[in-house]
Amino acid sequence: MPETTEIAIASVLAGGAAGPLHDLVSSKFAGRPEATAALAAAAGAAPESPEVLALGEELALAERSDPGFAAELHALWAGGASEVPGA
Numbered sequence: 334m335p336e337t338t339e340i341a342i343a344s345v346l347a348g349g350a351a352g353p354l355h356d357l358v359s360s361k362f363a364g365r366p367e368a369t370a371a372l373a374a375a376a377g378a379a380p381e382s383p384e385v386l387a388l389g390e391e392l393a394l395a396e397r398s399d400p401g402f403a404a405e406l407h408a409l410w411a412g413g414a415s416e417v418p419g420a
Contacts, residue, residue, distance in 0.1 A: 371391045
């Protein structure tokens with residue numbers, strides 16, 4: 334089950350976040366069809382939708398398997414990479 338932070342990050346990605354946060358997640362998900370599909374399915378979805386929850390689960394899985402990714406993801410998040418263009 335993803336943590337609150339992963340759901341928040343997934344919500345921002347679903348809302349159209351671009352830049353380093355999206356680039357990091359896209360790069361990490363490359364080569365993992367189920368993760369890439371979750372990212373694509375969440376695009377434009379409501380924050381509490383099943384698609385965003387599934388993306389949050391993929392983020393949590395990626396974080397558990399790669400502590401370096403987890404550290405970079407949380408550093409970007411804490412550094413303000415949560416902004417959605419035009420919001």
